Amino acid sequence: MIRTPLERANGSLRVAHESYDESLTQIALASERLGSNARLALYNRQYWFRLFTLFHGAFPLTTRLLSHFTFNGYVSCFLVARPPRHWDSEAMLAGFDEFLQQALPAGTTPIEGQRASIDTLAVLEAVRIDSAFHRVFRAPAFEAFQPSGEHAAQLPTSRLIASPATAVLEEHWPLCELRPQIMLEGGEAARALPPRLEAARHWLLLRPENRLALLPLEPREARLLRLLSGLSVECALAQLEQECPAEKRASLPEATQRWLARSVALGIWVGLEMG
């Protein structure tokens, strides 16, 4: 009974009257106003409205950059292939960002019904940002790890464990600035992509006092935090030094000390994995 709902000819949800199998229409009674087909179609439309709304809420930036209609098209393909299977509506969102990476065309993505298109890389960046905001908001509470003297010996060969309530973001368009504006605005048409930034910007997304906050990061600071999430402390520092241009290496030790201290003070680590 679940059908993809989008009427591509006129950029709208499919009109009310659908045709369903006799096996279904024989079960459902017609009323004075509506035939069985129309009554079943009502549930079909409700299904899609509900699920689209959930995805709009979880991916607000992506939704508006593509327009609701274009975004809904991708959501419906995703959900026809992977229908919801869990009472927790959060579960149906899993894998949507990876799906979009595969589904979006290379180069530019057409905005349906608007004779426009958007740089696909910007859309993928928006999906990553939306996913990060969603994940950080929904993370459980964690106690911050505060390294002390007893950790000194193990620290270099251990890996710092990042809190799930934090994320390091990189953007080549001012999307982190656009996101809250879009969420206040409302509307369903595609929002124009702002001009590309001259240089990438980096942010730390975290959740102090259960409210989301964005802190600007220096590029190498962002790189350090990413490296520390995957490598031991000494390997991360070595990698950072190797990537650093020779003329900037002299100031690197002081900078990394400062960045490490800041990361600990912000509470973005929740533990240590011994090497």
Next chain:
Amino acid sequence: MTRERPQLERDALGLGLRVPHYGSLLDHGPEVGYVEIISENFLGDAAPPRRHLDLVRERYPIVLHGVGLNLLGHEPLSSAYLDRLCWLAEYVDAPFVSDHLCWTGGQGLSHHDLLPVPYVDDLIGVAAERAAFVQRQLGRPFGLENLSTYVEFESSTMPEWQFYSAVVEQAGCWFMLDVNNIYVSSQNHGFSSHSYLDAIDFSRVLQVHIAGHSREADGTIIDTHDRAVADDVWRLYAEVWQKSGPFPTLLEWDERIPPLPELLAELEKAAQVRA
């Protein structure tokens, strides 16, 4: 020392707790008798919703209202879901918990909707046994809500109210009576809302819901919860109150949610209508 479970006054007026009102509710502490939360929004470990819940429960009794129990699904009740529900009920010390007399999914899929069943004798026992089990697990009163529906089944052998009453009586559970849903369904299917209400044992009504609905061009009414309560529903509520009150009354408003003062004014209408 065991804390006594919060009790609701029999004429209490309550509000559905929704995200846009967290700030106003906690800052201004309006006089409402209680709040109702959608259980599924708080079954996970996300810290921000948990924090809001902690702040709200310091000030107001909280009742739970679920949409994911799938009482009449083909598959057995989810023990994982029920465990979390019991945990949440205990966590907020809910005076009662409710969900719907419906199915929400089958064959491993979740429809994320509240779907009606044919009203037949065979299903009364199934529904009653499950409802009784849920109530025992919760250790507190459990109410079943009547749906607003857009389809009826050829195979039904009795009206909805007869089925509903039989389930509640056999289960030894409670009615979570939605007056707006009675109105919506009565209009969509052409039955008398008074026939429905005459069948309800009001000594077993835990709570009454009121909400807004919308009317389609073809006359079908959709239970949208996105506007003020319709005059016809207020009239029905007033009749019910005169005949069978008092009972706790909760205003549901889930979409296009107005500022809190407007919600409170709408809730105040319930008090005026009763007078």
